[in-house]
Each structure stands twice: as C-alpha cells, then as structure tokens.
Amino acid sequence: MISERMLNLTVIGGLLAVALAALVLDQPFTITLATRVAILSLAAVGLNIALGLGGLVSFGHAAFFGIGGYAMGILAYHAQTYTPLDLGLFTVAGTKSMPVIWLVAMVLSALAALLIGLLALRTSxxxxxxxxxxxxxxxxxxxxxxxxxxxxxxxxxxIRNGFPGLNTLVPIQFFGICFVILCAALYLFHRLEHAPFGLALGSARQAPMRVETVGLSPMRLRLVAFVLSGAITGLAGALFADLNRFVSPTMFSWHMSGELIVLIILGGVARLIGPVIGAVLFVVLEHYLGGMTEFWKIWLGVILLLIVLFARGGVAGLLSPRKVGHD
Amino acid sequence: MSLLTLSGLTASYGATPALFGVDLEVGAGEVVALMGRNGMGKTTTVRAISRIIGSEGTLRFDGHDLHGMPSHRVARAGIGLVPEGRRCFADLTVTENLIAAARLGDWSLDRVHGLFPRLGERAGQRAASLSGGEQQMLAIGRALMTNPRLLILDEATEGLAPIVRQEIWAAIRALKAGTGMAILLIDKSLKELSTVADRAVILERGRTVWAGAMGALSDEITQQYVGV
Known part of the structure; x- marks a missing residue:
C-alpha cells in the first residue's frame, strides 16, 4: 500500500521516464506508444470528470473524441489542399496550427456536450x-x-500540424506536448475535485436532494461537468488524430466510448491517476498481447472482470485504498 | 412585514393528504416555534416550504411566491434548511461540507468555527465519522454557510446527549442575539423553546390550531395539542 500522492507521482513520472529512456535508447516507436498512452489518458481524464466525479455513465464520449478528431482533420485538410472551408454564411481558411485546432476542437466538443447534456441529463x-x-x-x-x-x-x-517553436514530427517533442497537456488536465481534475464545485458535484451523485437544499442545482452541476468533460475529451481527440495523422468514423464508434470507460474502470473510477493507469495497461496489453494473438481483448476482458470483482477501486484502489464514509 | 407567509397551505404525499390548511408567519429577526405532536405535519410543512414536496395555498418568502421554484432556488432565496436526521455529506470532511455549500455573505469558516469550536477541531475529519451531535453542528454550520435570512431547524436536538443539546441551544440563542436571523424551530423541548422563541404555531392533523406569542401559550393548550 502506498499513499495516493506517491502513486500519482510514480505513474506520471514513470510515463515520462519511459519516453525519455526510449529517446536515449533510440526507440521512437516506444515514444509513440507513450504518446498514445498520454492521449488516451487525457480522453479518459475528461470522461472521469463526468463519470468519476459526477457519476454520469456516458456511453457516448466518443462523440466528443470524434468531434475533436474531425475538427483537426477538416481544418488540416483545407490547409493542405489550400481550399477554404465553406460554412454557408462565410468561408474560413484551414489551419495547421495546433493551438488553433485545439481551441476549435474544445469549443465544438463543449457545444456538443452542452446540447447533448441538456437533453441527456434529464434522464438517469x-x-x-x-x-x-x-x-x-x-x-x-x-x-x-x-x-x-x-x-x-x-x-x-x-504532415502533422505545427506548434510554435517545436518540430512536432520529432516523436519526443510531440510526446512532450501531449504530456504537458495531460499534466494540465490532471491538475485541473485535482483542483476541481477539491473545489466547492467538485465537492458539490460528488455530493449530488450521492444525495441530490441534500445538495438542492443548500441551494445548488444538481442538474446545473452535472451539465457544467459534462461540458468540461466533453471539451477535454475533444482536445484528446484532436491530439489522437494528429498522432495518427488520420481521422475516420471509428473515432465516433461505441467501441471507442466503451474503451474510455474500460480505461477508467481498470485504473480506478474517480481516482486522479486512474485513467493514466488504465491507459498504460490498455496500451501495453494492446501492444504486447496484440502481437501474440488477434484475440487479445479476451484477456483484457478477463483482467477487467477480475478488477471489477476483486478491486472495485481499480488498480489505483488496489495500490492505494481510500476510506469511504457512510451515514 | 412578514418574511415567510404560509396561508391555507395544503400538501399531500401522492394521493394521501398531509396538510389541510397551515397558516404560519415568520417575521424578520423573529424566532418561531412550530409545535405539535408526532405526525401532525411539522416536517411536512418544512418540506413544503423548501419545495421538497409540492403544495397549494399561499407560500411566500420576502414577497416572492415560492410555488414553482425548485428547492435550490428556495435555498438561494435565503431559506437555510437543517433537515431532520442531519443529512451531512458523509464522504466529505467537515471543511468540505461547509465550503461545498458556501455562498458569499457574512458567514465564513472562521465564524462557523466560532459558533461551534468542535467543528474547527475536526476540520479534516469525514462527516460520517463524527458523533451525532457534531453532525448536527455541521448540518447547522452548512446551512449558515449559505447565508440564509431564515434558518429552519427541524428537530435539531433530537436523540442527542443532554450536554450536546445544551451546546446546540446555546448556539441557537447566540444566533438570535448576534445575527438578527429569522429562525423557524421544530423541537420537542418546550422548556428550551420557551426561552428562545418569540412566537409559537401549533399544528394538529395538518392544520394550524393555535398561533400566538410564546408567553401566551398556556399549560392547557400545550397539554391539549403538544401533549406535555
């Protein structure tokens, strides 16, 4: 058993160490795998705001992941073909600038999350x-x-989109971008979890009426969480598309939504580092077991089953258990 | 002018009527005791005021009709509820319980700690691990952090040790003396109510049967309607 802070630092430091070791050992593919871990972690950190903090089991977060991916794909496509993007009332030029693409991806994902949330959050x-x-x-x-x-x-x-001052085609530099964004998202999650908003959101999951009687609207809390969650997953989608330099409808598929949930359950629902642990396990299994058998997901299923049955807090819960209160 | 006005208020749980005509007024800065035997509609009245259950009739707070408002709007309008059974956020610490509900105003963590020093001592402890009395203090503190103009205390001393009850009553007296906050109190201790309440309203089978100054409450009436 180790403290949660130590576990968080070990996992995030380990991810950075793997990428740096791969750089020293000249293993660019390992850096790409670490980048994939960072991006999938980011998507799952986004989902963890809704699922972990808010208790909202969204089986549609692929929508935001895909919107982010297509925002990148469409803007970059128009930039590389030198054609304007026709938006009906006006046209805009495409762009290969990552910051602009991220902004567009986040705004569009947030808007989609707002509209979906307004309808979906009326149900449970x-x-x-x-x-x-x-x-x-x-x-x-x-x-x-x-x-x-x-x-x-x-x-x-x-060609991968550009970031001012960096050569994004160099694997370690692109990893650096994704890693910094992941750290920023983890910091946001941590701040959110302990801010009055996060505390109220968590309480609304357990006792919505109590939250109402202190003047907070559970619906509004959940909607804000859902929008934030969607925006972060959308940003991950833009990075994922940049990593692969390819977007396709599979980014929107229910398999993708399911995989994001699996990452969180594997790592630990509502745990800060849960999505990162889940993504590490997922990518490692995908790469190493996937190299041995086409049916590697059967083994992923077995592991998921064992985690659900014997480690309700995921791997993070197993390594660093939390006390739970009841009244 | 009355801060809270209930007139001819009726409410039901599904098809079962529970309130048949509650009349109640609480003025600014006034402490009103809502009395009656068990099952006479006191908690239901509080639930109707907080819009946890629907109701019909007149239900106004500070000139605004509360009907149609969801519970969180009622709380934001300035009605702080300390519900029966405390109902803290069990997984949160004492401080987290307080800041989760906090809104800008006169009440701060320090001021709540000043009223209930025990909460300051147990700031980092989870609510679920507190004693019943401490949970009650936390529930009152949490309601105060919303900076209410009317505080509703539903059986705030029920099931507590005598010494803890005294602490709660001392806090209620301090609130009355030091804040000018209106308080609607439900409690079984007539002795304590008589020292703090300005007026009393008695419910019998979901109706207001007596209302008046606390000093005008005779033994005959309390025996008839409250059973003491």
Whole structure:
C-alpha cells in the first residue's frame, strides 16, 4: 500500500521516464506508444470528470473524441489542399496550427456536450447511457456517409500540424506536448475535485436532494461537468488524430466510448491517476498481447472482470485504498 | 412585514393528504416555534416550504411566491434548511461540507468555527465519522454557510446527549442575539423553546390550531395539542 500522492507521482513520472529512456535508447516507436498512452489518458481524464466525479455513465464520449478528431482533420485538410472551408454564411481558411485546432476542437466538443447534456441529463441510469450512446452513433453514421471528408475511408493528413517553436514530427517533442497537456488536465481534475464545485458535484451523485437544499442545482452541476468533460475529451481527440495523422468514423464508434470507460474502470473510477493507469495497461496489453494473438481483448476482458470483482477501486484502489464514509 | 407567509397551505404525499390548511408567519429577526405532536405535519410543512414536496395555498418568502421554484432556488432565496436526521455529506470532511455549500455573505469558516469550536477541531475529519451531535453542528454550520435570512431547524436536538443539546441551544440563542436571523424551530423541548422563541404555531392533523406569542401559550393548550 502506498499513499495516493506517491502513486500519482510514480505513474506520471514513470510515463515520462519511459519516453525519455526510449529517446536515449533510440526507440521512437516506444515514444509513440507513450504518446498514445498520454492521449488516451487525457480522453479518459475528461470522461472521469463526468463519470468519476459526477457519476454520469456516458456511453457516448466518443462523440466528443470524434468531434475533436474531425475538427483537426477538416481544418488540416483545407490547409493542405489550400481550399477554404465553406460554412454557408462565410468561408474560413484551414489551419495547421495546433493551438488553433485545439481551441476549435474544445469549443465544438463543449457545444456538443452542452446540447447533448441538456437533453441527456434529464434522464438517469440506463436511459442516460442509451441517450449518450445514441448521440455518438448519430455522429458515427453521419461521418460514415460524409463523403466530402472521406466518408467510411476517413481522412489522411500528410504532415502533422505545427506548434510554435517545436518540430512536432520529432516523436519526443510531440510526446512532450501531449504530456504537458495531460499534466494540465490532471491538475485541473485535482483542483476541481477539491473545489466547492467538485465537492458539490460528488455530493449530488450521492444525495441530490441534500445538495438542492443548500441551494445548488444538481442538474446545473452535472451539465457544467459534462461540458468540461466533453471539451477535454475533444482536445484528446484532436491530439489522437494528429498522432495518427488520420481521422475516420471509428473515432465516433461505441467501441471507442466503451474503451474510455474500460480505461477508467481498470485504473480506478474517480481516482486522479486512474485513467493514466488504465491507459498504460490498455496500451501495453494492446501492444504486447496484440502481437501474440488477434484475440487479445479476451484477456483484457478477463483482467477487467477480475478488477471489477476483486478491486472495485481499480488498480489505483488496489495500490492505494481510500476510506469511504457512510451515514 | 412578514418574511415567510404560509396561508391555507395544503400538501399531500401522492394521493394521501398531509396538510389541510397551515397558516404560519415568520417575521424578520423573529424566532418561531412550530409545535405539535408526532405526525401532525411539522416536517411536512418544512418540506413544503423548501419545495421538497409540492403544495397549494399561499407560500411566500420576502414577497416572492415560492410555488414553482425548485428547492435550490428556495435555498438561494435565503431559506437555510437543517433537515431532520442531519443529512451531512458523509464522504466529505467537515471543511468540505461547509465550503461545498458556501455562498458569499457574512458567514465564513472562521465564524462557523466560532459558533461551534468542535467543528474547527475536526476540520479534516469525514462527516460520517463524527458523533451525532457534531453532525448536527455541521448540518447547522452548512446551512449558515449559505447565508440564509431564515434558518429552519427541524428537530435539531433530537436523540442527542443532554450536554450536546445544551451546546446546540446555546448556539441557537447566540444566533438570535448576534445575527438578527429569522429562525423557524421544530423541537420537542418546550422548556428550551420557551426561552428562545418569540412566537409559537401549533399544528394538529395538518392544520394550524393555535398561533400566538410564546408567553401566551398556556399549560392547557400545550397539554391539549403538544401533549406535555
């Protein structure tokens, strides 16, 4: 058993150490794997705000991941083809600038989360799960037939987008960007968890009526959390698309939503470092077991089953248990 | 002018009527005792005021009709509820319970700690691990952190040791003397109520059957309606 702070520092420091060791040992593919971990962690940190803090089991976070991905894909596509993006009333130029793409990805994801949240948060339990899934599937089928941007085949971006002062094609530099953003998101999650907003959100999950009687609206708390959550997952989607230099409708698929939930359950729901541990396990299993058998997800399923049955707090809960209060 | 006005208030739990006509007024800075035997509608009246259950009739606070308002708006309007059974946020610490509910105003952590020093001593302790009396203090502190103009205390001393009850009553007296806050009190201790309340309202089977100054409450009436 170790303290939660030590566990957090070990995991995040370990991820950085792996990337730096791979740099020294000239293993660029390992750096790319570490980058994949950082991006998937970021997406799951976003979901963890809704799922972990707010108790909102969103089975449609792929919608935001995909919106972020397509925001990057569409803007970069118009930049690389030197064609303007026609928005009906006006046209805008594409861009290869990462900060601009991130901003667009976050704003669009947040807007989508606002609209989806306004409808979905009126329900709860299995209905909330189904409504969020339905929205993500709507985006999935829309992009599947969106021939202007590749439809089913997706959209390739030939050169990774740029960041001022860095060469993003160098794996360690792109990893650095993703790692810093992940750390910023983890810091935001930590601050949020202990801020009055996060405390009230967590309480609204357990006792919504008590929260109402102290003057806070559980619906509003959940909506803010859902929008924040969507924006962060959208940012991860833009980075994921940049990592692969490719976007396709699979970013919107329910498998993606499921994988994000699996990452959090593996690592530890509502735990700061849970999504990172989950992403590390997922990518390591995907890479090493995936190299041995095509059916590696069966083993992932077995591990998930064991975690759910014997470690309710995920791996983080196993290594650093928390006390839970009851009244 | 009356801060809280209930007139002919009726309410029901599903198809079962619970209030048949409650009349109640609480003026600014006034302490009113809501009395009656068990099951006569005191807690239901409080739940109707806080809009936890729906009601019909007149329900106004500071000139605003509370009907149609969700519970959180009622609390924001200035009604702080300390519900029966304390109902703190069990997983949060004492300080977290207080800051989760905090709104800008005169009440701060330090001021709540001044009223209940025990909460200051147990600032980092989880609410679930507090004694019943400490949880009650926390529930009152949490309501105060919303900076209410009317504080409703529903059975705030029920089930507590005599010494803890005395601490709670001392805090209520301090609130009356030091803040000018209006307080609506439900409690079974007539002796303590008579030292702090300005007026009393008695409910019998969901109706107001007596209202007047605390000093005008005769033994005959308390025996008839309160059973003491």
């Amino acid at each position: 339990g299995v209905y909330f799960i189904m409504i969020t899934l339905a929205f993500a599937q709507m985006f999935y089928y829309f992009t599947l037939s969106w021939s202007a941007y590749g439809g089913e085949d997706g959209l390739s971006i030939y």
